[in-house]
Each structure stands twice: as C-alpha cells, then as structure tokens.
Amino acid sequence: MPEGDAVWLTARRLHAALAGRVLTRSDFRVPRFATADLTGQQVTETVPRGKHLLTRTDAGITVHTHLRMDGSWRIQPAATRASGGHRIRLILANDTWQAVGHLLGVVEILPTAAEQRAVGHLGPDLLGPDWDPAEAERRLRADPARPVGEALLDQRNLAGIGNVYKAELLFLRGINPWRPVGDVADIDALVGLARRMLDANKERSGMVTTGVARRGEQTWVYGRAGRPCRRCGTLVKSADQGRNPEERITYWCPRCQS
Numbered sequence: 087m088p089e090g091d092a093v094w095l096t097a098r099r100l101h102a103a104l105a106g107r108v109l110t111r112s113d114f115r116v117p118r119f120a121t122a123d124l125t126g127q128q129v130t131e132t133v134p135r136g137k138h139l140l141t142r143t144d145a146g147i148t149v150h151t152h153l154r155m156d157g158s159w160r161i162q163p164a165a166t167r168a169s170g171g172h173r174i175r176l177i178l179a180n181d182t183w184q185a186v187g188h189l190l191g192v193v194e195i196l197p198t199a200a201e202q203r204a205v206g207h208l209g210p211d212l213l214g215p216d217w218d219p220a221e222a223e224r225r226l227r228a229d230p231a232r233p234v235g236e237a238l239l240d241q242r243n244l245a246g247i248g249n250v251y252k253a254e255l256l257f258l259r260g261i262n263p264w265r266p267v268g269d270v271a272d273i274d275a276l277v278g279l280a281r282r283m284l285d286a287n288k289e290r291s292g293m294v295t296t297g298v299a300r301r302g303e304q305t306w307v308y309g310r311a312g313r314p315c316r317r318c319g320t321l322v323k324s325a326d327q328g329r330n331p332e333e334r335i336t337y338w339c340p341r342c343q344s
C-alpha cells in the first residue's frame with residue numbers, strides 16, 4: 087500500500103518523464119475513458135496531493151490517478167514494449183518516454199479547473215507546499231471520541247498517512263491506536279512527527295522508521311505481530327481497526343503504548 091512519500095516520489099518520476107513534452111500516445115484501458123485521446127497535448131506537470139496524482143496538460147485537462155492497494159507507475163523508453171499486459175490501466179507516452187500505469191485504483195480525466203472534485207475533500211497534505219499542521223490538528227480534534235488510529239488514516243484530516251506510518255507513528259509516540267483523539271494531549275507532536283517521517287522517506291523507495299534499512303528491521307511494530315517489541319520485548323499485537331477494509335489491521339506494543 088503506497089503512502090504519501092511513495093506517491094510523492096512517483097509524481098516526481100512522472101513529472102521528469104512527461105512534463106514539457108507533447109503526448110504522442112494516450113491509451114486509457116478503463117471503460118469510462120476508453121475512447122479518450124490526449125495526443126497532441128503538452129503535459130505541464132504532475133503533482134501529488136496526499137496519495138493522489140494529478141497530471142496536467144496545456145489543454146486544461148487533468149489526468150487523476152490513485153495507486154490504491156497494488157497500483158504503480160513505471161517509466162520506460164518510448165521505443166520499448168510496455169510490459170504488464172492486462173495489468174495496464176493507462177499509458178501516457180511522448181517521443182522519448184512512456185509512463186505505464188499498472189493496476190491503478192483510480193483513472194479519470196477531468197478539467198484542471200475542477201480538480202477539487204477529486205481532491206477537495208483532502209485535509210492538509212503532509213508533503214504539500216500548503217502543509218498546515220494547525221489545520222491538521224484542528225481536523226483531528228473535531229471528533230474527540232474517535233480512536234486515534236482511525237483518525238490518522240482519514241485523509242480528510244490530513245493527507246498522506248497509510249497503515250504503515252500510522253502504526254509506526256503511534257508506537258514512537260507511545261499511544262495505543264484505540265485511545266480516543268480527545269485523550270491525546272500532544273496531537274501537535276504526533277502531527278509533527280508524521281511530517282518528518284514522510285519527509286525523511288520521500289526520496290527513497292521503501293519505508294524505514296527505525297533508521298535501519300536492513301530487510302526485516304525497517305519497522306518497529308508494523309508487520310511484526312507475535313514478535314518481541316524492539317524496545318521492551320513484549321509480544322507485538324495486531325487487530326483490525328476502522329472501516330476501510332483495505333487498511334484496517336493495526337499493530338502495537340501493549341506495554342509501550344497506552
């Protein structure tokens with residue numbers, strides 16, 4: 087499940103391959119836009135908004151994509167054959183590069199002027215130019231009874247956190263995922279740490295929250311149910327939390343987090 091930092095890096099790669107160049111091919115393999123053709127339009131930029139990607143053209147068109155669970159964008163030379171067959175949802179190509187979108191959870195075309203329809207619901211973007219920690223904190227606190235593990239995943243509160251960072255942030259702050267938001271005194275510290283964690287990871291693929299990039303050592307609690315806590319040795323727990331079936335399992339140390 088790509089989180090905000092992975093989407094940020096994907097946007098940068100798409101931007102490098104497409105921006106400033108004229109599309110020589112667009113191939114939408116989703117029923118709603120199967121006949122769309124953006125050939126001849128120049129891509130002006132690709133920007134991330136939370137976990138959403140917006141690729142804009144000089145014709146006032148935005149291609150909105152979202153990776154969801156298994157999606158990815160791959161960049162390859164225009165002359166090579168796009169691999170992936172039935173997994174491909176969208177190809178955008180110029181005379182040098184082609185960007186091949188695999189298993190994208192969202193593919194849609196909309197007027198750039200109407201992007202708010204796609205991303206207007208999002209809270210402050212942790213990696214965005216308009217990052218606003220006070221507004222993120224205000225939105226989180228607006229529903230004080232809600233378990234903090236759920237609130238952090240709600241992209242309307244703040245945009246960019248997925249299941250891995252949620253679990254790791256709460257471990258590092260010593261907060262049980264089921265604690266109500268209203269009982270978390272230092273939400274500002276939690277929000278600040280979220281920003282630093284995504285920012286520190288955005289330039290690399292793969293997530294590291296422990297400072298150790300070796301395989302099997304990258305996380306404190308995420309994916310480690312039944313194994314000893316790296317701090318106290320208590321066995322890490324896991325359980326379902328929240329309404330989103332895609333990202334409901336959470337991990338925590340019952341001793342370090344209260």
Ligand SMILES: [Zn+2]
Nearest residue numbers: 315318339342
């Ligand atoms: Zn522990």
